Amino acid sequence: MAEKELHIYNTLTRKKERFEPLNPPFVGMYVCGPTVYGDAHLGHAKSYVSFDVVLRYLRYLEYKVKYVQNITDVGHLVGDGDEGEDKMAKKARIEQIDPMQVAEQYTFTYFRDMDALNVLRPDIAPRATGHIPEQIAMIKTLIERGHAYNADGNVYFDVASDPNYGKLSGRNLEEAESGTRVDVASDKKNAADFALWKKADDEHLMKWDSPWGVGYPGWHIECSAMSTKYLGQSFDIHGGGLENQFPHHECEIAQSECAHDAQFVKYWMHNNMVTLEGQKMGKSLGNAINLHEFFTGDHKLLTRAWSPEVIRFFLLQSHYRSTTDFSEDALEAAETGLKNLHSIVSAIEKSTAGKGEAYPIDNFINDFEAVMNDDFNSAQGIAVVFEHGKEIRKQITKGSVPANIEEVKSAFKKVVDEVLGIWPTNSGGDSNLTGGLVELLIEIRKDARSNKDFALSDKIRDDLKALGVQLKDGKDGTTYDLD
RNA sequence: GGCGACAUGGCCGAGUGGCUAGGCAGAGGUCUGCAAAACCUCGUACGGCGGUUCGAAUCCGCCUGUCGCCUCCA
Numbered sequence: 013m014a015e016k017e018l019h020i021y022n023t024l025t026r027k028k029e030r031f032e033p034l035n036p037p038f039v040g041m042y043v044c045g046p047t048v049y050g051d052a053h054l055g056h057a058k059s060y061v062s063f064d065v066v067l068r069y070l071r072y073l074e075y076k077v078k079y080v081q082n083i084t085d086v087g088h089l090v091g092d093g094d095e096g097e098d099k100m101a102k103k104a105r106i107e108q109i110d111p112m113q114v115a116e117q118y119t120f121t122y123f124r125d126m127d128a129l130n131v132l133r134p135d136i137a138p139r140a141t142g143h144i145p146e147q148i149a150m151i152k153t154l155i156e157r158g159h160a161y162n163a164d165g166n167v168y169f170d171v172a173s174d175p176n177y178g179k180l181s182g183r184n185l186e187e188a189e190s191g192t193r194v195d196v197a198s199d200k201k202n203a204a205d206f207a208l209w210k211k212a213d214d215e216h217l218m219k220w221d222s223p224w225g226v227g228y229p230g231w232h233i234e235c236s237a238m239s240t241k242y243l244g245q246s247f248d249i250h251g252g253g254l255e256n257q258f259p260h261h262e263c264e265i266a267q268s269e270c271a272h273d274a275q276f277v278k279y280w281m282h283n284n285m286v287t288l289e290g291q292k293m294g295k296s297l298g299n300a301i302n303l304h305e306f307f308t309g310d311h312k313l314l315t316r317a318w319s320p321e322v323i324r325f326f327l328l329q330s331h332y333r334s335t336t337d338f339s340e341d342a343l344e345a346a347e348t349g350l351k352n353l354h355s356i357v358s359a360i361e362k363s364t365a366g367k368g369e370a371y372p373i374d375n376f377i378n379d380f381e382a383v384m385n386d387d388f389n390s391a392q393g394i395a396v397v398f399e400h401g402k403e404i405r406k407q408i409t410k411g412s413v414p415a416n417i418e419e420v421k422s423a424f425k426k427v428v429d430e431v432l433g434i435w436p437t438n439s440g441g442d443s444n445l446t447g448g449l450v451e452l453l454i455e456i457r458k459d460a461r462s463n464k465d466f467a468l469s470d471k472i473r474d475d476l477k478a479l480g481v482q483l484k485d486g487k488d489g490t491t492y493d494l495d
Numbered sequence: 496g497g498c499g500a501c502a503u504g505g506c507c508g509a510g511u512g513g514c515u516a517g518g519c520a521g522a523g524g525u526c527u528g529c530a531a532a533a534c535c536u537c538g539u540a541c542g543g544c545g546g547u548u549c550g551a552a553u554c555c556g557c558c559u560g561u562c563g564c565c566u567c568c569a
Contacts, residue, residue, distance in 0.1 A: 046569075059569035099567070182498065183565075231567080253569035258498090260568095284500085285563070294568055329518070330508060335501080335562075342507050345519035349507095352518080355532085383509090391509050395517035409533055466528060473531085484532040493532085 018073065020249075021333060021387045023257060023280040024180055028387055033248050034278060039075045040247030041067065042239040042277075044256055045137065047084040048118035049099045052125045053300035054323070054338060055253070055286045055293050061324055062283045062332035062388075063251045064131040068431045069384050080242045081134035082235060083122075085115035085141050086218055086228055098228075101217045111217050115141075125303040128320040130433040136242050140234040144220050147229045147237040150271055151208045151222075159270040163199035165211030165225040171204045174266045180280060181258035206263050208233050232263035236276075240268065250277040254284050283332045288313075290337060301338075318343050325350040325434050328390040353394075353428075354436040355493050356401040359408055360417070360424055362491070368412030373423050376400040380427050390432065397428060411488055446494075450481055454490045457483075 018031040033039045043063045046056055070077050086100065104111040123133065140147075151167055154160035159173045171177050207230035212219035219226050239247065245268070252261060261280065268276040286293045293300050301311050309317030318340075326346035330336045376396070383392035401424070407414055414420055429435035453472050460468040473483050480495035 044569075047567080053569085055569045057569085062569095181564080254500090255564065255568060258564065259566085283569070285569080287562075290561070292563070292568095300568095326507090333500095334508085337507085339507085342519090345507055348520090349518045359533095389509075391518095392516075395509070398517055406534070461528080464528075470529080477531085482531075485527070485530090486533065487526080491532090 016382075016385065018069075018385045019387055020279050020281065022278075023282050024277075029279070031279065033075065034246060037074065037076050039070055039077045039249065040080075040243035041070070041077055041249040041251070042080045042082075042235070042243055042247065043134075043250070044235060044252035044260070045081040045083050045134075046118075046122050047099060048115045048122060049103045050118060050295060051302040051304055052122050053293065053295070053302050054306065055300065056122075057125075057129055057303055057323055058286045058327050058332075058336055059251075059253050059283045060126055060131050061129055061327045063281075064129075064433065065328065065332075065390050065431065066249070066251070066281070066388055067132060068433065069388060072426065072431050078136070078243065079132075079134045080136045080138065080239060082238050083115075083119055083137055083139045084231075084234065085112070085119070085139050086234070098216075098218070104217065112141075115139075121304065125307075125320075128307060129303070129324050130320070132433075138238045138242065140229065140238070141218070143234065143238050143241065144229065146241055147233045148209075148222050150233060150237045150240070150267065151229075153271045154208065154267065157270060159266075160208055161201065162224050165209075165227060166199055166207060167209035167224055167230075168200055168205040169208055169263065169266060169270075171202050171206070171266070174270055176269065177204075177266050178262065180262045180265055183258065183262075206230060206232065206259065208267070232260055233267060235260070236264050236267045236271070239264075240272070245272040245274040245276070247277060249279045249281060251281040251283070254282040257282055281332075284335045287335050287337045289339070293338070315340060318347070321434065321437065322347045322350055325353075325394075328432060328434070329394060331387075331389060331391055333387070350434065351493075351495070353398065353401070353434070356398075356405050357424060357428060357436055358493060359405045359491070360401070360421060363408050363413045363417050363421075366413035366415045366417035368407055368410075368414050370416040371404055371407065371414040371420055373416060373419050377423055377427075384431070393427075393432065397424075397432070409486060450476070450492055454483065454492070458490065 019028045020031050021028045041063075043060070046052060067077060067079050086098075100111040100114055103114045107114065126133075151160060154169065155162065155167070158170075160167055160169050209222060209224055209229055210227050211225060212227045216228070219228050239250070250261070250264075257280075265276050288299050288301070291299065301313060303320075303323070305311035305314065306318045306323055307320060309315075322343060326343055327336060329346060329349075379396045379400070380393055383389045383396060386392075404414065404420060425435070453476065457469045457472040460466075460472070476483060476492075482493045482495070484491050484493065
């Protein structure tokens with residue numbers, strides 16, 4: 013389907029909808045960020061690479077996007093036996109440091125790994141602990157409006173007061189209760205009520221004063237408070253992992269819409285999960301491979317290192333709403349494919365002074381936009397790049413560089429670099445020392461070959477190959493690719 | 496138990512009521528001093544059983560299988 017307008021699959025309506033921002037050309041976009049108590053893993057990569065392409069494509073379409081992604085640095089309750097101990101505190105106890113050190117350390121590694129994946133930084137990365145007053149204010153409003161109640165220092169959202177509760181996840185309260193595996197806290201009016209503020213005991217490390225006593229905020233309220241602060245009571249896009257649809261996003265909607273009388277978010281987007289041998293990869297399952305371990309190869313399930321570029325390309329080859337099943341075989345195929353793509357890009361980049369037939373570059377742009385307009389189909393976007401790229405390279409190899417080669421270059425730069433973010437990082441060898449040296453060796457090899465000194469010419473070829481420089485003999489001389 | 500996804504050629508992975516996805520791997524060929532690269536050609540896939548239709552892998556039903564959410568998690 014060739015879409016001229018951007019369409020987004022909206023989890024709220026379970027349909028693809030034409031994208032119409034609330035205040036064009038401005039777009040407010042919020043994506044749930046990480047809880048910083050451990051290194052980012054492949055699952056984080058899938059989510060943030062997916063939304064990175066959403067962001068980049070919106071900017072490509074010339075929307076003025078304000079992109080907010082929170083950092084959750086308040087711990088929430090762990091699921092196992094450590095009743096009442098939160099993640100940040102647990103990690104801090106294990107490592108014998110202050111919880112804020114834990115947060116700071118993993119915030120650093122999070123951005124380090126995302127930078128490596130070429131994920132653009134959010135415009136604003138607000139921290140939950142930096143927005144306690146905003147969260148308290150919102151809770152007060154909810155109490156005043158009769159949507160929340162204080163039970164001896166624990167403040168709960170009163171789910172029964174919100175007739176729309178469940179509209180995102182398609183649940184109703186009766187069903188949620190009958191099958192629940194959660195022990196119901198005794199001070200709740202309703203099993204589905206969720207905490208806005210929790211009372212802290214003496215041992216609790218992260219706690220703040222509030223109108224309801226010393227405590228700490230519930231998990232969901234930070235996203236409502238911070239998105240409202242930076243994007244307003246209503247904004248365009250809210251993204252996150254599918255597993256957050258319920259309860260997290262459902263609760264965000266309830267809190268925000270009951271506090272503000274305005275539609276919270278227009279388009280809800282959820283990325284699917286990464287699986288490892290068919291099983292969900294997650295921190296709590298202990299089968300998550302950290303991104304840093306991928307980059308270094310230092311993990312018992314990995315046979316070698318995998319570059320961030322390959323990880324990004326691998327992820328973009330599937331749709332964000334499909335699960336991505338990880339295997340090293342699949343990564344290896346992606347690696348070879350990416351290398352080929354880079355070879356195509358570099359053949360185009362190196363071409364100048366086109367005198368051949370002009371390439372219909374509008375077709376490339378139209379094809380690319382058509383698939384991206386269909387809910388950001390990066391997998392098809394990559395296919396479009398291959399199809400047109402190979403066609404153009406064919407012309408170039410035949411010695412008929414398109415007359416509009418500069419236009420071709422800028423189109424590829426926009427699509428492959430600006431939107432997809434998979435531009436070769438080390439391709440521009442022509443003007444630097446490496447490029448000069450390789451060209452020199454190519455000259456020497458050429459002479460050796462005309463003298464039939466194949467021992468020398470093969471040595472040059474093989475040794476360069478070992479250094480990651482691939483020579484390619486063509487009709488009009490020899491070119492090269494860097495690994 | 497409730498809710499929801501998905502099952503595509505050797506592998507990964509898009510998509511669609513009739514027309515080529517793409518990548519990886521593989522086969523043959525052109526080129527080459529030999530290779531590599533590039534280029535040309537090739538596989539005619541869509542879980543099973545019914546149904547709707549002129550026509551379904553694409554729509555409907557049932558079945559089987561896998562997975563996710565219902566609890567912190569991207």
